[in-house]
Amino acid sequence: MSYPRFTTDGHGCSTPRAIITDAITMHPPVDADASLVAELMGVPAEAERPAQIVAVWQEHWDEHGYGTWIIRESGGDAVGFVGLRAHAEFIRLTLRTAERAANEALEVRALRLASAHAIEWLPDLPIRMRVAPEDAATRSTLESAGMAHVADLDHTTDEGDWQVLELPYxxxxxxxxxxxxxxxxxxxxxxxxxxxxxxxxxxxxxxxxxxxxxxxxxxxxxxxxxxxxxxxxxxxxxxxxxxxxxxxxxxxxxxxxxxxxxxxxxxxxxxxxxxxxxxxxxxxxxxxxxxxxxxxxxxxxxxxxxxxxxxxxxxxxxxxxxxxxxxxxxxxxxxxx
Ligand SMILES: CC(C)(COP(=O)(O)OP(=O)(O)OC[C@H]1O[C@@H](n2cnc3c(N)ncnc32)[C@H](O)[C@@H]1OP(=O)(O)O)[C@@H](O)C(=O)NCCC(=O)NCCS
CATH class of the missing domain: 3.40.630.30 (Gcn5-related N-acetyltransferase (GNAT))
Known part of the structure; x- marks a missing residue:
């Protein structure tokens, strides 16, 4: 893994924005990434919603100094995103790739990198992701990045039941x-x-x-x-x-x-x-x-x-x-x- 180099001069240092490895790169979103979001949503590239989502992601980066990364295989096209979103008492992980099965290994890789980045650089809060109980594939991806099910945090919303997994601390x-x-x-x-x-x-x-x-x-x-x-x-x-x-x-x-x-x-x-x-x-x-x-x-x-x-x-x-x-x-x- 290589983070952009910076110097520590005794006056603090800045948090890296990108994560770059031989196999995968993760960068904050740019406007053109709306086409990836449109693909993931199954809507036309010129639809309004994907551009709005990218704008919200960019605002989150500006406000918090972390947020959603666009995932690319080295030298390749964008295939999905992994995100860290601020909540009052925890940070929520999000993850989505196109053609899920084909990108399974990439998802695991991206989630592992995002998790370690969160432990190293983000505010010291629990890092959680929720999954539908029947979504065994996502749950297994989260477990291979080190997360564990915390049954006490499971809950129900208008969208249905959720299981909550949390990173170690x-x-x-x-x-x-x-x-x-x-x-x-x-x-x-x-x-x-x-x-x-x-x-x-x-x-x-x-x-x-x-x-x-x-x-x-x-x-x-x-x-x-x-x-x-x-x-x-x-x-x-x-x-x-x-x-x-x-x-x-x-x-x-x-x-x-x-x-x-x-x-x-x-x-x-x-x-x-x-x-x-x-x-x-x-x-x-x-x-x-x-x-x-x-x-x-x-x-x-x-x-x-x-x-x-x-x-x-x-x-x-x-x-x-x-x-x-x-x-x-x-x-x-x-x-x-
Ligand atoms: C070294 C050690 C801390 C790694 O812990 P771990 O829980 O296996 O690490 P992770 O699951 O985070 O693995 C991270 C990556 O490093 C790789 N890795 C782990 N141990 C490795 C080793 N001994 N040699 C080479 N690569 C190794 C993993 O395959 C994994 O790669 P992937 O992400 O491509 O799958 C653990 O193996 C350990 O405790 N070893 C025995 C104690 C020891 O020898 N400590 C070193 C003292 S100097």
């Missing part, structure tokens, strides 16, 4: 409450057991992991380190990582990300992307301009972090001995925020 903590600590320890052990590169040899016990978690708790108490967790709408832990600030007088604008992990049971549902978005938001809010992290070579993680703007800046061959005869490179990556 990010919590930035300066200390670890004991119940959260238990969930983090359990997840850390489970992630390690599942082969995750989170600092331990395979099969490490809770007794081995606990002192390292306690070490983070102490560093948090001392200041400069924060725990960023991703939680389901009902508060279950879905993933976490630590943001460790730099204290040196020359490096205060830098921080490292450590122990990034998501629940193995829900992998592949965008939670890693949402967690990275939350970590970047937390870092930016603390005035961080430069982020570094390291990972274990041979895990594919370089590809994962490259998606979120990181570049390899260093590699120590064979630095990590995972098992006798299995030495891995220690790889360092960095990005500016």
């Amino acid at each position: 990010v919590r930035v903590a300066e200390r670890i409450p004991s119940r959260a600590g238990e969930a983090m320890l359990a997840m850390w052990v489970e992630v390690n057991d599942a082969g995750g590169a989170v600092g331990f040899l395979p099969g490490a016990s809770a007794e081995e992991v606990a002192p390292v978690l306690d070490g983070y708790a102490s560093r948090m108490q001392a200041g400069g380190t924060a725990c960023v967790s991703l939680n389901s709408p009902v508060g279950d832990l879905l993933g976490f990582g630590f943001l460790v600030g730099s204290t040196g007088p020359l490096t205060r604008h830098g921080a490292t990300l450590e122990r990034i992990m998501t629940d193995p049971a829900t992998r592949g549902t965008n939670h890693g992307a949402l967690l990275m978005a939350g970590l970047h938001r937390a870092a930016r809010e603390r005035g961080v301009e430069l982020v570094t992290l390291d990972y274990r070579g041979g895990t594919g993680l370089g590809e994962f972090y490259t998606r979120y703007g990181y570049t390899e800046v260093g590699r120590v061959p064979g630095a990590l001995r995972v098992a006798a005869g299995d030495d891995r490179d220690g790889v360092i990556m960095a990005r500016s925020l």
Whole structure:
């Protein structure tokens, strides 16, 4: 993913308006996008309503600095839209593409990007989308972008019954409450057991992991380190990582990300992307301009972090001995925020 570059100069920064990846681009609407809206509505291109809808979308962008994006396959025509619309107490996601079945993968991609963007940049409000109970296809798209059904929010309007799905939320903590600590320890052990590169040899016990978690708790108490967790709408832990600030007088604008992990049971549902978005938001809010992290070579993680703007800046061959005869490179990556 590449966001338009901007500089952070200590006086705040602006929210990116476009999202550009190799496969897909998402831009705020221009007047000519009324023809796409007309196609989606099944009305003539010169009809009044599509132009009105585009005008409303543009006003929303002007007022809120976010809104509806037009989705294009790289270099291709507009195929649909994904939107974030302000409500008083939440932000509503909307999604529509032409020839739905053919664009299913694109819809998922666009929704995943919009969700991570919302976590990283938008006001800290619940992000929701509603679907008709019989619309299993949309519900599955939303679930693959990390959303979960919150039955308490289901409701009925003149248009019928609605199920409401909500994105996980990010919590930035300066200390670890004991119940959260238990969930983090359990997840850390489970992630390690599942082969995750989170600092331990395979099969490490809770007794081995606990002192390292306690070490983070102490560093948090001392200041400069924060725990960023991703939680389901009902508060279950879905993933976490630590943001460790730099204290040196020359490096205060830098921080490292450590122990990034998501629940193995829900992998592949965008939670890693949402967690990275939350970590970047937390870092930016603390005035961080430069982020570094390291990972274990041979895990594919370089590809994962490259998606979120990181570049390899260093590699120590064979630095990590995972098992006798299995030495891995220690790889360092960095990005500016
Ligand atoms: C790395 C990790 C946090 C990613 O979380 P996740 O919940 O699987 O992430 P997402 O579902 O958001 O995946 C985002 C994208 O990255 C890709 N991806 C995920 N893990 C990857 C990996 N190890 N290597 C390459 N790509 C990866 C996914 O395929 C997905 O791509 P897609 O959008 O094209 O489908 C998770 O796999 C994890 O906890 N791993 C074990 C712990 C670990 O090794 N942490 C790294 C410490 S440096």
